Amino acid sequence: MHELSIAQSIVQLSEQQAREHHSSQIEEVELEIGRLAGVELQTLEFAMESAVKGTLLEKAKIIRHYIDGEGQCSDCETVFPVGNLFSPCPNCGSYLVNITKGRELRIKSIVIK
Numbered sequence: 001m002h003e004l005s006i007a008q009s010i011v012q013l014s015e016q017q018a019r020e021h022h023s024s025q026i027e028e029v030e031l032e033i034g035r036l037a038g039v040e041l042q043t044l045e046f047a048m049e050s051a052v053k054g055t056l057l058e059k060a061k062i063i064r065h066y067i068d069g070e071g072q073c074s075d076c077e078t079v080f081p082v083g084n085l086f087s088p089c090p091n092c093g094s095y096l097v098n099i100t101k102g103r104e105l106r107i108k109s110i111v112i113k
């Protein structure tokens with residue numbers, strides 16, 4: 001499962017940070033998850049719940065920022081919200097759209113005790 005490996009790498013990266021700072025507790029992890037990142041959000045939630053068990057992240061507060069998709073038309077340069085990767089430009093109907101936001105999938109910050 002794709003989402004489970006994402007959840008596990010979030011846990012691994014966070015624990016690595018904590019260890020580098022000789023800490024045994026992570027207080028807070030902030031994630032940025034783009035709605036166009038290709039992950040099933042509910043599945044990721046579920047995967048996170050099981051991935052943090054028994055780790056330094058178990059008691060951490062996990063803050064999620066969901067980032068809505070945004071694209072810019074390559075033909076008329078209109079910027080518009082994108083609900084999926086195949087949305088045409090609402091202004092001219094072009095499919096040549098650059099996705100500018102919504103593909104993020106990263107740890108924004110980690111607060112270590």
Ligand SMILES: [Zn+2]
Pocket residue numbers: 073074075076077078089090091092093094
């Ligand atoms: Zn356009």
